[in-house]
Every structure is written in C-alpha cells, then in structure tokens.
Amino acid sequence: MTNKLSRRDFLKAGGLTLLGAAGTMGANTLLHAGHDHNTVNTKIPVAPAMQHDEHNGNLPNVVGEVDHEKNGFNPDDILTDFDYGEISTLPTGQTLREYNIVAHNKEIEVVPGIVYPAWTYNGRIPGPTIRATEGDRIRIHFSNGSNHPHTMHFHGFHSGVMDGVPGSGPGGNVLPGESFVYEFDAEPFGLHLYHCHSFPLARHIAKGLYGAFIVDPKVGRPPVDHEFIMVMSGFDVDFDDANDFYGVNAIPFHFQNHPIQIKVGEKIRIYLVNILEFDLINSFHLHANFFQYYPTGTSLTPSEFTDTIIQGQAQRGILEFTYRYPGMYMFHAHVTEFAELGWNGMFEVTE
C-alpha cells in the first residue's frame, strides 16, 4: 500500500512531522493512554455483580437480553434437558425409544436485536438431546416442515439406509412436507451427535440443525450431582461463511450473564459436543480447576486430567470435576477470540 505514495501522502507526512515539531502532542500524554487502563484479564475472575458494574464496562458482552420466550427455548433449560423418548418394550424384550422430530424454519434472536433465519429441529438450537442406554432401539419419526430438503444423520452404528445422507435412499433426502423413520440400535455407548446432512452441508449445520446423542453404558456411569449438556456452536449472521458469534447452547454470553449455580464438593459431569462450523477447532477451558476427560465417552477410564481440551467439528467428550472453593469461575473457549465473541460462561460455586 505504501509503495505508491501520492502527492497528498507526501503532504500528510510532511504536515505530521511539522505537527510533531510543533510539540502539540506531548509524547507522554500519548503513552499514558496505552498504560492506564485495566486490562480485561485482570477484571474477569471477580464477583458476578461486577459484570454489570458501570465501572467495568470494558468486559466484552452483548447489549441487552434475547427474548427466550419468543425463541421458544432457554440455554439454561437445554443444559439439563435430556430426552429419553417415549419408552416401550419390543417383543424381543429390547427397549424402544420413540421420538418425534420436526425440522422447520424459525426466526431466532441469536444476540439481542439480531434475528437469525434459523433452521431447527423441534424449534430449538441445539435440537433435543436424545438419550438412551446402550442396546436400546431408537425410532425417530422425522418430518420435514420446512421448505428445504433435510435429513438426520446420526453418529453411531447403523445400516446404510439409516445414515441420513444423500444417496442412501429416502432417508437421505427428506423433501419438504415428507417424513421418514430412522431406526437403529443405540451403539456404541458414549457421547455422540446428530445433524442434517443435506447439501450444502456447511450451511445446513450452521443454520442450527444439530443436537447431542448420549448413549449410556449398560452398567451406567458413576452417579454425580449434576449432569449438563453443552453444545458448542456459532452463528454466521451475515452469511459470509465466517462465524460472527459463538456460544454454548446457542446463545452467546448466556452463561456469563446467567452463571450456572453449583456447590462446593458437588460432582459435575458435562457432556461437551463441538458442532462449530467454519472454524477449524473449538475448545473448553475450566478456571481454577482440573477435570477428568473421556474423549467421545466411549471408555469408562479417563484419558487425561487437564483443564483445557480442544475439539474439531463433531468431536465430543465427557468432563468430570468438583470445585474445592466457593467463588466465580469462568469456563470458555481457550480460543480467546471465540470467548470474547460470546463463548464464555461462569460457574457460581457456593458453600
């Protein structure tokens, strides 16, 4: 850019030198501007009230609150909303879990003031958290109430016709107004996910067609005090194939502004799924603590004791931890750019 300086560029340069020579901009004054402020980092791990404190206006945050009622879902509810389906027993003795899932277009206020033309499963982002036990029969009555073809593609063992991808038969291209029944056994145990697999795939996922799929081991997992589902995603509201906002359970900064309430000593289990489109990785970092990590949840033995993990798209894992001390503790993507664009939350730990 500087290779081709115009006469005016030259004039600017000359003029600036002169202005400098005139001593109008005391260098000391200027340098002060850079060092007097409190940095974001020193301000974050403080009491929650501080976040709304007028002296603390430097913290990244949205202006206002989205209308959860109008959206039809609240990230707080999604946190503990596990859908076990309509349960019955097949003649073979196998447990059958049936689900009704409808894909439709829905306007969702993703950040205050910006309504995004989302595509949803059952009107929420992420879609219902489908939860079963290893070996159960899953039967999903899927109908497409939108004006685009959609599918449900599950991660897990199933036959090709149940894969929900174009070319796999009628389940791979469910046209508007049509429906399809996906049926398979819940295997293997672990934490999985489902999403739409219609073309163009990136757009179909980014618009909101995804959800978590938990398969509990037959023996069960050790009991804990709280189980939370967290689906990490983002929104590309201006359709430039780059995310503008990030979050967990869809709404940016939700758990920063509404800290999750837990107690000292309580055992916490988080089912963490990354479905973030467009960006290569996502991550999860827990403050002032370490967690046992079970990648994909397919083993009952943790693979790592850490405070930060990274996940590519569709990677997922189970985290287990306990807080020793009361206080406000942040959790966020340690891709800090995502954190400041919405993927940031707080645990409020009390005695």
Next chain:
Amino acid sequence: MTQQPTKPTRFTFRTLILLLLPIILLVGVIVLFLTTGGGLDLESAAPVESLDIEHYQLTQNVIELHVRNTGPEAITIAQLVINEAIMPFTITPNTDIPRLARAVIHINYPWSYGEAYGVTLFTSNAITFGVDIPVAFETPQPDSATFWGFTLIGLYVGVIPVFLGIFWFPALRTLGRRTMTFLMAATAGLLIFLGLDTLAEALEFANEVPSTFQGIGLIGIGAVATFLLLDAISKGQTNTSADETQRRLSIAFMIAIGIGFHNLGEGLAIGAAYNVGEIALGTFLVVGFIIQNITEGLGIIAPVLRDRPSVKNLAVMGLIGGAPAILGAWIGGYTPSPFLAVLFLAIGAGAIFEVIYEIAKLIQKDTTREAMPMTIFSGVLSGMLLLWVTGLFIK
C-alpha cells in the same frame, strides 16, 4: 420573407393549468405506483441498508463513532464488535437511526496507543458496517496547542513556499520579453500539473463521500461553476478596463485564488490525515515539500513580471495563495469532512483550469507579433516537468 409578428407573452390562467398538468399527472403516477407497485415486484429479500461512519474520536479508554444513516430506511444498531470481541456500547440519541440522521456510539474500550483496531457494527438485519482505526492515539481536541500546530503546518505547507517563490520577482523582471513568455508558458505547465493533481485528489475523496451525496456530481458542480464564474468575472473586467496592466494583475490574483484553493485542499488532507494517525516520515519530506511548492509562488508572479505591482499587492497575492492551507488544516483537523474536501478541491480544479485558459489568452496576445512555438512548447513542458521531477524526490 415576412417576419412573423412576435406575440406578446401573456401569462394566463390557461398557461398555468398547462404548466401544472404534467405535475398533477406525475403525482397521480407516483400514488398509483406506491399503492399498487405498478406491476413490479419490488420487495427485496434483504433490506437495503447503508451506514456511513463519518469519523471516530479516541479519548482515554473510550472510542466514539460518529455515524450517519445514508440508506433508504431507518437502521437499528444491534451489536458491536471490536477486534473480535463483542462490546457493550451506548448510542445517542437512539439505537434507531432515521434516514440521513446521525448518531454517536460510545464504547468503553481500553485501547492502546499506536495499535490498530477494527470496529464492526451489526444492524438488526445482521448487516455489518466497519471502520478501521489504523493507528490509535488520542484525537486532538480543539485547544490552543493543536490550533497552533495546525497553523504551523499551514504556514510551512502554503504560506512560506508561495512567498519564497514571490521573492524571485526582482530578479525575474530584469529578463527579456521572450524569457517572460517562456515563464508564462511554464506557469501554464505548472498549473496543468496542479490542476490534474487537484482533480485526482477530488476523485479520491469522492469515494469517501456517502453515496447519497454523489461525490462525482459534486466535483462537476464545483469545478464547472468555478470555471464559468471566474470566466464571467474576467470577461467583465475586460469590458470595463482596457488597461493591459490591470488585466495581467487580475490574472495574477486569479492564479493566487486557484492556488489558494489547491492549498486549502492540501491543508484539509493534512489535517484529516493527522486525525486518523498517519505516521510522519521525517523532516526530509518537509524540505522536499517546500522545494516543490515554491513553484506556486513563481506561477503567481509570472503574468505581472513586466509591470510594477505594489509590494502590498504581492503580499496579498501570497496570502491568498498560501494562507488557505492553514484554514484547510484547521477544518481537516477538527471536523474532517470528505464532503467539504471534495467541494474545495473541485473549486480549486475549476479555478486552476480557468486560470490556465486566461494565461493561454495572454500568451496568444504576446505571440501575435512574433510566433514562438518552441518557446511555448518548452515552457509548458518545463513547467510540468519541474513539478514531476521535484515530485520524484519526495514520493
């Protein structure tokens, strides 16, 4: 052939009706169009929005954006992102900005001296508008120190070089007639170069003017109006005074006015550049700048070399040519406005081209007695090359 008897023009009621008829019909068509759409489906899938971020102000821990809605409909600012972080903000008077209305967005942000920032605004329709802060530093406030600073800039950029050029007067007036014609031609060359430069700068600024204000059209209006106005003034003088000396003096004044507008534009550019924090490149460039602009003073005195203009006249011409740079620096520094910059530069271009036309007429008068085609050719070319070559040192 018989002459048609000219009818006396009478303004009757009938004429009034006939004049109004198309306007009444026009209103009818517009109403029809607005109510029925005129058979066209004009609903757009996405709203058309346009927001102009006119300027920004940095004070300690605060960034302020001054914006104007230049789109067809009202705009609502929903969220704001600075360098990949969503930031809370306040906006006055309202988050809803009506068409062509302005608003000020206030963000508490711990910016650091000398760093770069990008601010993105999201409207409620998820349309983004951005502004880059290439180098962050405290925006100069109109106090006595910056006022004096901008004044000094104007002095160096405009007044001093122009006067230095005028100081050649005693030496040059001892030259012969042919040399003087050569100098006139050289002045024409200088002015052609400056005129093109001014026009180019006007075009450059026109890109920054919100599309509603039609920057290119503004250049046309400013340049053509100035050209024709100066031409009319000059013709009026020719009619009233037959005195050649007086005429040459007024041409010198017009050159001073043209160069004055050019320097006003330069002052604006410098002031605005200072405001956005463009970095100084050193005193060498200032020296180069004085060398190049000294030719402007030379151009002013060329038409009056054979006369005896008073010192007062020379001083006034120097001020007219140079002092607007100071005014430009103030305006550009405190209220940078691409609109004003385009207007002033267009006026400057119009003035300069008119003056070239006047000089051409003077030269033509000189050459009626003795044709000197090579003198004219080499003069004009020398004038242009002088600016081009001095430009080589500083660009």
